[in-house]
Amino acid sequence: MDAIYVKQALMCKQVHKKLVTSEDPTENFHLIDIIQRLGIEHYFVEEIKVALEKQFLILSSNPIDFVSSHELYEVALAFRLLRQGGYYVNAELFDCLKCSKKSLRVKYGEDVKGLIALYEASQLSIEGEDGLNDLGYLSCELLQAWLPRHQDHIQAIYVSNTLQYPIHYGLSRFMDKSIFINDLKAKNKWICLDELAKMNSSIVKFMNKNESVEVFKWWEDLGLAKEMKFAGYNPLKWYMWPMACFTDPCFSNERVELTKPISLVYIIDDIFDVHGTLDQLTLFTEAVNRWEMDGAENLPNFMKVSLSSLYKVTNNFAEMVYKKHGFNPIDTLKISWVRLLNAFLKEAHWLNSGILPTTEEYLNNGIVSTGVHVVLIHAFFLMDHAKGITKETLSILDEEFPNIIYSVAKILRLSDDLEGVKSGDQNGLDGSYLNCYMSEHQDISCEDVQRHVAEMILNEWKCLNQEILNPYVFPSSFTNFCLNAARMVPLMYHYKSNPSLSSLKEHVKSLIKSC
Structure with a gap:
């Protein structure tokens, strides 16, 4: 392993030099794109930041000149990477493309790379960026028209996959990278990036593998696995979330630690959905609101242990956060759990009464009952920026749902409900936004x-994209984590249709073998 680290350092140095010294914006953007698609951007965080800042200043100083002197592919790539990096580039950059569908087809119909x-x-x-949305629909139509005519083209599969799962909505680690790797090899350029990605x-x-072993050991030591109702639970299901969202290898401890509260979100959700009576759930929730065991004596043992x-x-x-950052987040963590349990209890009341809530009632509560806020708040305190946390940030976390957390939770809730209806898993009593909507x-x-809900998810x-461009509320490390959490949703709730899932499944299988 030491030899790998040495070779890795040499390759990183080579790429670092190119990112910092290159004066060619096209080459810089292309290199950053490859690095991100290969899932190795954590090695070049500062270099990418410097490069994007430099290119943003160039583009924003004279956008008209930039557009006129670059191809469609180059302009679109620059726009995506800069926005993804938190730099606001006005969508008017594409005003020159606002022409008729026929004109666009004539000019760019065969420009697959640009489209x-x-x-x-x-x-x-x-x-509010309707023009950019229209261009997205037009480019999609042109690519769909291109596909039947070029089924044997080397890029046909890539085009098809991109139309279904654009890179912004996916986790690079589990996406097909073959076309980029083959392109690198064909051009004999930046082969070291492929080697670096493999390392x-x-x-x-x-x-x-080491982390999954640690998670399994923690689960056994916790004692919940001894309870009959939880005996068959597999902690790898919970570990998948931090594994996918904390992409930097150095976040090993953070991945393990975040698995623990995630496990409790799943377990307590099952207690409310399957195992507890309404009276028991009420006692359970009241105990959490008081944050004490008193009053829980009459609960069944599995609930007391939970x-x-x-x-x-x-x-x-x-305590761990306090030792690491000198700040104790216990009050904020308690508030997040109380909020979640109260939302669970409200759903239990709906289920018990047989009364279907209104769409507004359901969604407002359902966003909380995803448990996303609990997970993201725990993740927030695991990151290094927690050292300099302000009272203003704490008040945002305590008193309201920050927009970025709200958006991730809403995407998960609606995606879960949408797939539940498609698969027939929803019973329609405690909730499904779709059932509530159809009732009204x-x-x-x-x-x-279903189309309406899909549009809501898209909106x-x-x-969420807007929050990436708002650097003053939360640091980029946290917004990137939130983005990855949203990207994980399709993998967790679209099992039958997402090709990235096979890659995730294979990885999980390899982890199971090691435990």
Whole structure:
């Protein structure tokens, strides 16, 4: 392993030099794109930041000149990478493309590279950018028209995959990279990036195996696995989230620690959905609101053990953060759990009464009951920026749902409900946004409401895109984590259709073998 690290350092140095010294914006953007698609951007965080800052100043100083002197692919790639990096580039950059569909087809109909870049750039749109959205739809139409005529083309599979799963919505680690690797080899350029990606993959797999063993050991030591109701639980399901969201290999301890509160979100959710009576759930929730065991004496043992585990895990987590950052987040963590349990209890009341809530009631509560805020708040305190946390930031976390957390939670809630209806898993009593919506709109078809919810998810991504461009509330490390959490949702809730899932499944299988 030491030899790998030495070779890795030499390759990083080579790429670092190119990123810092290159004066060619096209080459810089192309290099950054490859690095990100190969999932090795954590080695070049500062270099990428410097390069993007430099190119942003060039572009923003004279956008008209930039557009006129570059191809469609180059302009669209620059737009996407800069926005993705937190730099606001005005969508008017594409005003020159606002022409008729026929004119666009004549000029760019066969420019597959440019159309793909434009389509992917359109995924970074924010609310109100109708022109950019229209260009996204147009580029999609042109690519769909191109596909039947070029089924044997080397890029056909890539085009098809991109239209279904643009890079902005995916986790590079589990996406197909073959076309970029083959392109690098064909041009005999930056082959070291492929080698670096392979070394990174080996390191990450090695670390993930060690982490999964540690997670299994923690789960056994916790004692919940001894309870009959939780005996068959597999902690790897919980570990998948931090494994995918903390992409930097150096976050090994953070991945393990975040798995612990995630496990409790899943377990307590099952207690409310499956195992507890309404009276028991009320006592359970009241105990959490008081943050004590008193009053829980009459609960069944599995609930008392779960309650004790919740307190133990949360207190240990807070103590760990205090030792690391000199700040104790226990009050904020308690508030997040109380908020979640109250939302669970409200759903239990709906289920018990048989009364379907309104769409507004359901969604407002359902966003909380995802548990996303609990997970993201824990993740926030694990990161180095927690050292300099301000009272203003704490008040945002305590008193309201920050926009970025709200958007991730809403994407998860609606995606879960949408897939639940498609698969027939929703019973329609404690909730599904689609069932609530159809109850209020009797004349709407199931297909129409599914399209409506899909559009809501798309619109929430625009809100999430807006948050990337708002660096004053949360640091980029946290916004990137939130983005990865949203990107993980399709993998977790679109099992039948997402090609990246096979890659994730294979990785999980390898982890199971090591435990």
